[in-house]
């Protein structure tokens with residue numbers, strides 16, 4: 001059956017949230033000003049509090065406490081890499097494949113599409 005209009009399970013919620021986060025990072029200012037850095041830090045910390053999967057939120061809080069976004073929010077490339085690393089922590093926990101966190105790879109997946117034009 002078509003579950004498009006059903007409430008999201010944890011997998012659908014996760015896919016949507018990662019899509020939002022990685023895409024937002026891919027369009028984040030190359031060099032963010034102080035206000036933007038504070039706002040991004042607030043967004044990430046708020047997500048770790050309100051994310052509507054309790055054990056996911058708890059683990060994410062623990063992970064960002066260990067790896068604070070403080071220097072990552074300085075600009076686009078560092079934020080993309082930091083988020084990729086956080087996502088890889090979850091991938092590892094779930095036994096999923098590790099994603100390669102080079103900016104080129106992240107741009108291809110979340111902004112530009114692959115070079116072969118298959119997403120154009």
Ligand code: FAD
Nearest residue numbers: 010011014015017018055056059060084085087088090099
């Ligand atoms: P997803 O992991 O959702 O990834 C979507 C796509 O992103 C992939 O197809 C790939 O193209 C790309 N991608 C994969 N890895 C990376 C990366 N490192 N960087 C950039 N792009 C990447 N689920 C649980 O069961 N337990 C948890 O504790 C849990 N914690 C979560 C915490 C957070 C903050 C979030 C946002 C989600 C969490 N999830 C958790 C959900 C989980 O991460 C997946 O979203 C879900 O299992 C669906 O997985 P998926 O295989 O469809 O791909």
